[in-house]
Amino acid sequence: MSNVRKLMNPHQTLAVTIRLFAIWLFLYYLSTTVGLFLYKHTPKDSLSPLLIGFLGTSLICGLLWHFPTIIAKKILPNSSITDESHTPLFDGWFSVGCTLIGLWILAKAIPAFAVYVIGDYLGHRLYSDSYVQDPEWTLNVSFVIFEILIGLWLFFGAKGLKKILHWARYA
DSSP, rough: OOOOOOOOOOOHHHHHHHHHHHHHHHHHHIIIIIIHHHOOOOOTOOOOHHHHHHHHHHHHHHHHHHHHHHHHHHOOOOOOOOOOOOOOOHHHHHHHHHHHHHHHHHHHHHHHHHHHHHHHHHHEEEEEETOOOOHHHHHHHHHHHHHHHHHHHHHHHHHHHHHHHHHHHHO
């Protein structure tokens, strides 16, 4: 018996990449837009631009997630397309992609957390009589901790995320 390893065709590879991009785009939107809104938000500001952006990004990410093979067929030339949606290499590609997205989130969130904590510590230490902590400091640090948790989950738990996404796709 030979051990034949099935390889993903270019369309399947691109479809996995498109799905990983959809995850990245949604997380990038959350980390940048929501963070910027919280930073610049005043009580008189409306939430409608944030909600419209969230709905638009969610729609785009949903379309990318549910129709990656259609997009791949439009991008790549039409060669022999096998309609195998689950090959052994999908797990590997998806795990590597989730790990890289987690690493990207951690690379942004850990320095931000350090800046908030060290800046606050130095402010209290060097200017103890005149330092005033930003009123949104707790909210900003909480948001960065949430980002770190998501990054750790993606970095170390890509298989768990894969199970959740498979359940969501076939439910």
